[in-house]
Amino acid sequence: MDTRDMVMPAATELTATINGTAVTGRSNETILECARRHGVYIPTLCELHDIDHAPGTCRVCLVEIKVKHADKTHLVASCTTPMQEGLDIHTRTPELREMQRLQVELLLADHDQDCATCIRHGKCDLQDVAQFVGLRQNRFYDPARVAARPVDESSPALIRNMKRCIRCQRCIAICRDGQGVDALIQINSGLETAVGLRHGLTQKNSACVTCGQCVLVCPTGALGERDETDRALEMMYDPELITVVQFAPAVRVGFGEEFGLPPGTNVEGQIITALRQLGASIVLDTNWGADLVIMEEGTELLHRLAERKRPTFSSCCPAWINFVERHYPDIMPMLSSTKSPQQCVGALAKTYLPEKMGIDPARIRVISIMPCIAKKDEIVRRQLVHDGVPEVDVVLSTREFARMLQRERIDLKSLEPSTFDNPYMSEYSGAGAIFGTTGGVMEAAIRTMYYVVNSRELEHIEIEQLRGFEGVRTATVELGGEIGPVKIAMCHGLKPTRQIVEQIRAGKSDLDFVEVMACPGGCVDGGGTLRSKKAYLPYALKRRETLFAIDRNRPVRQSHRNEQVQALYRDYLGAPNSEKAHHLLHTYYTDRKIEMTQTVREVWADIKMIGKVY
């Protein structure tokens, strides 16, 4: 790489005025950044500072500037215009406010007006901005124009509704620059400009891996999960059915803020109470499934290490599985065959649990509450549906669960916490709890593998060298015995993951075990978590700290010491990786790579340009 690429001039301080007040600006910041530092509010819409996104397309953040020594003023977008010595900036002139108002009116001219039916109602950046600029009329709205905009409902996980898109391009940026998946492109031009999938494919058949990070950054309701709250409610109300509800490790630490509790509060007990109020028959914990996964995956890994097969990739993240099948099917043999904790719980909730509890498996419906939307994709995988019966029936994202509580007027904050009471599938160790953050699966696996190899517990079970937050972390861990040192890596976010995968495919890596979580931060910031306005993943570290605290406070902190898991093996499965365990808890993967070659004719038919020759 040429070093000239990276050379940017050093930042210098400069003086300017904002609304007549002298401010100190920096040469490397924009007018918007400077105004924010000085507490001056400028309405924005497309810009999202946390992902360094300022495409300058919405043109709402207008300010009036006068360059030093110039005699006239200009209107510029403050998000893209840099500070300059002597700039005279005004943010609230009557002319400016009029133009900001018109800009929002023009956006709404091409926007679904039916706010009440929108998944984002009340939490929408566009509604906020309309209020800020004082929009009182909508002169240019044309229902026919909006009606013609496409809605892609092909995916089980997410719905892309172009009737609500404001072309901020945040989704494209997070998919391309943040996750490195690059499935989204800008299609058409002029008034027909929209966000689409590469090669004109549907969401379902595209290179999209349904990680859902685009949903987290969308300022409106253009992107959202497929809402299944009604289906879940119907199951819980049906007296013929026994609803088994599980919830993921990360849900309990990323839910309280919706009800006014401090971010990162552990609301496990309140969630259990709420589920019982809603009518769930049995409440299980996905954490229990996480402990089980460690038993299966750890055993599998030790076998592979003995056979000198390397590396092994973790398999509990469904967006990661999609990523492998869509983008790198050649590494499928390196994926652990162990199902995700959600699917392990689902499979056993329809076999082991009814056998133990003496109920008819046909009456059971499994509902999971997940910080994830790829989990919605996972439950319909044909490998995980048997004779038409899925292992898990419905996945609700954390957001849908919040919506469900609000629909039932359940205020989580005022609920008395309760505890799990299922004697078979709800107890969990500290190892299971930390599955929800990057590095957690690895740490949990090492605790158990160390015990299996050495027949004694690891002395310091909080493995600090795994707990960083960089996109890719590598370490060497001494497992002892015949295994000795193992080289491991933890990746979170698909962009860093792609780098590791490329290294492995190029033969430039000697890793033994790689944990991958598709979402940056892991499940605590999954694509199904609560959305934050104007911020991207603001609570990652708080949620993570709470998970570590849960681990510290558990009486049992290793998966193999989970007594309910021990009972499962003793009474039902035999041993980890036994034939029965394989049948119920392991899966396989299929090549779903997208190969598209286009002809010049197709491209020419689609290009729009002046002076087209052919």
Place this chain on the structure above:
Amino acid sequence: MTEVSYGVWDGVVYDSRDGTSSRRDSELPPLANFDVFDEHNRIRAFFGDRGFFIFDESVSLLDALWRQMVEAADQSCGKCTPCRMGTVLVRDALDALRRGERSRLGLADIEMLAEQMTATSMCGLGQTCARALLAALRSFREVIEAELARGPQPEQHGMAYMTAPCIEACPSRINVPRYIDYIRDGKPEHSLGVILQKYPMAATCGRVCVRFCEMACRRKFVDEAVGIKTLKRYVADQQSGPNALTFGRELISQPLGADMRVAVVGAGPAGVSCAYHLLLHGYHVDILEAMSEPGGMAAIGIPAYRLPKHVLHAETDIITELGGRFLFDRALGKDFSIDDLFARGYRAVFLAIGCQQGISLGVRDEDPTMPGYKSGIGFLLEVHDHVAKLRTIALHGEVIVVGGGNVAMDCARSALRMGAEKVHVVYRRTREDMPADSEEVEAAIAEGIVFHFLTNPVRVVSEDGRIVGVEVATMQQTAPDGQGRRNVAAVPGTERIMGCTTLIAAIGQQVRKGSLTTEDGIKFDRWNCVAVDTVDLSTSRPGVFAGGDCASGPSTLIHAMANGLKASRSIDDWIRLGHIAFQPRTRMRELLNDNRMLADDAVEVPVKPQYRVHHPELDPSVRKQMFEEVEQTISPEQAYREAKRCMRCYRTYSVITENAIANISNGA
């Protein structure tokens, strides 16, 4: 001389409708070449980014302004709010008004939207497309109100033309902002599709183009020009290997009969480009080539370290994929004549034989046959054969290259790779005067080549029939002449001898002697190039057209490819119509150029500096030993970043004419 009836330009209002100068703020600007658009077709009005001129008082402003907005709405990229919605709302309102129908939006609304677009749009298109409209509403509102009162407006003729400084600067008029946009959009294949509309050799051009577009790029007012060539190479290289866009006969919408055959002489960039377009028009094309491979100067003249042969050949293969034929080892003047071609049934001939014979230095004791003496082009041919493993050439000792163009740079850098101990470049003017690409000069210096500026050979020195050196003299610049160009003159008494084993004369090339004989009936110009009509590239012989270096003298790849496209149009017209058709877009360009309409205006507001990406390059100490490609393709991440630097300086222009413009459907 065309009389402006009324109008506004750069904010100045002109009005001579009542015969006096009552509202004339200042003198009318001189408008050149504005009387008629095409034959007997008077220009009635002109609209642009800086205002408008009405020559005929009866022109309907509403209709004309609607036409201007139709083009803008059609070309809006749709990224920013005011342009995406504004162009469409204003277009539709003007459409209703010009038809005399009710419009939801009145003149006040239209003015408000026009102001919004002009003041707040993201790029040049939105910022400029409504300026004429605003000027009309502000200074001649009573004209528009009178039109409204009259009802439906009469049908008018005319055309609109959108362009940008980079497009106008490119000989091939590649729609540069559009292909950069497609990269931003995430569609490199569409980006390549834009380039392929004009020529097939995108990866080649992305490596060796001299980049007139970048010289015109307005981003230079902010930091540096956009890396247009770098991006072109990126999209071309992206679409190679398994992802390659596929060409096939299905691209040819109207295949012509078996007798519609055209001969192209020379498989260089001009010939390949012409053949490509003729094939797409449905003709059957044979390319006759003296060498045994395609590419012409791109194959011989550009060393492999800048343009790998497989890259070039992948692009010349497109001709075969489209059904064209290469007939190798057939040299004009030796194996066939022009008469032979017509006798074989070709309906037209395109001459693109290049300038493949070196020009001698014209100094004392010069003998081009003496061992150690090479012409620049002759040496590059040897290098080509060496790399292709057809023969082995080795240099030793010190090598002197005379000349300051790209061929001289290629010779010098190749000589180093062929084993020369030291390479000197002798050039009679200063470094700033060198016609070579400055990046090539920098690369040569980095590789250790020694430059001797203001130095000129005066005599060749030999011993035992071999070259052993060159006598050179120091030059000095003379006072600037009438055109401001400074000449050079030798400083008496500065003669000295520079020793060398090899002397490479790379000061220029000409059409190979003997290629064309008097029987061929092709006239030459005073520079010994094939004489052509610069508008249609026809030669003195009907049915024979010529382009590229053989018509213009040694020039650039992009000029040659632009000539190929132009010749294909002329040949198509000549065969189908018997004459060359009018080109409306060419005429629009002429109007803009003759009157300097496309202002190279400065960027008035601060723009965030974002320095351009550079091709990753190998270290000079490594690369000077090898012929593998020195520059690498940029990554997708770098391409996205670079593409965001384009400011899209689109401008819309339109004319209203008396009658329908001839050949208006013809693309460019």
